[in-house]
Amino acid sequence: MRILVKIGGAQLEQPGPRQQLCEAIAAARQDGNEIVVVHGGGNQIRALGKALGLADRYHDGLRVTDARTAEAVLMVLGGSVNRTLVAALQTASVPAVGLTGADGGTFSARPLVRPGVDLGYVGQVDRVEPRLVHTLLAGGLVPVLATVAPRTGAPDDEPFFNLNADHAAGPLCRALGCDALLFLTDVAGVLGADGRLLPLLTDADCARLVADGVATGGMLPKLEAAQLAARENPRAIVKIAPAGVADCVRQALRDGVATRFFANRSAAVHHG
Numbered sequence: 261m262r263i264l265v266k267i268g269g270a271q272l273e274q275p276g277p278r279q280q281l282c283e284a285i286a287a288a289r290q291d292g293n294e295i296v297v298v299h300g301g302g303n304q305i306r307a308l309g310k311a312l313g314l315a316d317r318y319h320d321g322l323r324v325t326d327a328r329t330a331e332a333v334l335m336v337l338g339g340s341v342n343r344t345l346v347a348a349l350q351t352a353s354v355p356a357v358g359l360t361g362a363d364g365g366t367f368s369a370r371p372l373v374r375p376g377v378d379l380g381y382v383g384q385v386d387r388v389e390p391r392l393v394h395t396l397l398a399g400g401l402v403p404v405l406a407t408v409a410p411r412t413g414a415p416d417d418e419p420f421f422n423l424n425a426d427h428a429a430g431p432l433c434r435a436l437g438c439d440a441l442l443f444l445t446d447v448a449g450v451l452g453a454d455g456r457l458l459p460l461l462t463d464a465d466c467a468r469l470v471a472d473g474v475a476t477g478g479m480l481p482k483l484e485a486a487q488l489a490a491r492e493n494p495r496a497i498v499k500i501a502p503a504g505v506a507d508c509v510r511q512a513l514r515d516g517v518a519t520r521f522f523a524n525r526s527a528a529v530h531h532g
Contacts, residue, residue, distance in 0.1 A: 262294040262397070263509065264438040266429040268445055269301035271503045272345055281444070281503060282345075282352035285402070288509040289354065294397045295509075296436055297349075297356075297404045300425035301341040308332050319377045321481045322424060330381040330419035334360075337406040338420070346404050356402045360420070361409025364392030367432065368412040369421035383421030385428050386412045388435035405432065426481055430489030430498075439496055441489050442512045443482060444503035449519035450479065462522050463487055490521035 265285065272278050285295055305323070309316055309332055317324040325333060342358040349356035361367040369383030393403045407423040410416075426443065433441040450458045453474045458465070466483050469475040475483055482500055490498045501518035505511055512518050 261292075261439045261513075262296070262437060263288065263440045263442065263513075264296045264298060264429060264433045264436065265509060266425060266441065266443045267297060267299045267345075267503065268425070269299070269303050269305075269341060270446060271444060272299065272301065272341060273303060275348075277504060278345070278348050279352065280506065281508065282348045282354060284507050284509045285349065286352045286354045287507050289402070291510065295354075295402050296393060296397070296432075296438065297345070297402060298407060298425055298429050298432060299337075299341060299345060299404065300407065301337050304341050305333055305336045308336050319374060319379060321478075322372070322374070322379060322382055323422060324377075325380040325382050325422045327381065327419050330422060333381075333422040334408050334420045337408045337422075342404060342406040349402060349404065354402050355400065356404050357396055358404045358406065359392070360406050361423075362420070365389045366392050366405070367409050367428075367435075369409045369423055370412055371421070381419050381421050383409065383411065383423050385409075385423065385431040385435075388432065390436050393436055424481070424485075426485035427488070430485065430492045433489060433496060433498075434492045438493070440513060441493060441496055441498045442509065443486060443498075443500045444508060444512070445482065445500060446502070446504060447479075447500075448502045449500050450475070450483065458519055459516055460520050460522065461486075462524050463491075464524075466521075486519075486521045487523075491523045494523060 338360040346356045346358040367388045370386035407425040407428045408420045498521045499518045501512035
């Protein structure tokens with residue numbers, strides 16, 4: 261099975277949780293799975309931006325990214341966070357290779373447009389060239405993708421675009437031919453109004469959770485990303501799953517663990 265594992269920056273800040281994630285990836289590989297990692301780093305970007313005196317502005321959960329901020333994002337995602345994660349994976353005996361969208365032309369961006377606001381250098385996945393990732397996987401390596409990339413057709417002096425890692429995961433999952441997409445996060449999955457785990461969600465279910473005020477705050481962009489990923493990858497397992505448990509990758513693949521997403525009820529019934 262080819263698994264895309266999306267890891268948030270919050271799960272990568274501390275050595276203990278980061279190493280536990282790396283060991284879980286190592287365990288999943290021992291079962292013969294191929295792993296692709298996509299990561300964010302919002303907290304780390306925020307810390308560097310503060311140190312550099314950059315404004316921290318958001319619109320609908322997206323970081324408004326001017327040229328200076330875009331340079332800081334590249335430094336953090338393509339630099340410190342990516343390099344630290346690659347080193348931690350190596351410590352767990354996982355042969356990892358860090359990449360941005362520019363490496364091998366793996367993916368490029370197009371501007372993300374939101375009515376009434378200029379997001380600056382905020383992008384979404386445009387073109388994907390999977391050759392380098394396929395070559396690395398065939399060689400037994402683990403690609404670790406930072407979600408920064410040049411704009412399609414941009415001159416080489418234009419800043420890289422900042423892509424939301426949750427939103428980038430779905431298109432990359434499809435283009436790379438992955439069989440599963442795991443959004444590993446700091447919760448057990450999506451919880452209902454009674455606080456219990458919801459093991460299965462469709463688009464209609466998600467709309468009700470939002471309308472009823474059950475899903476709020478940071479869960480909203482995760483729901484949106486998981487819904488989009490399920491629509492774009494109807495044959496793949498798409499889940500929001502806990503990162504903070506031992507062997508989290510293999511655990512997340514089990515039936516009844518975490519929250520699995522389907523585009524509609526008929527797809528969910530067919531699965532059942």
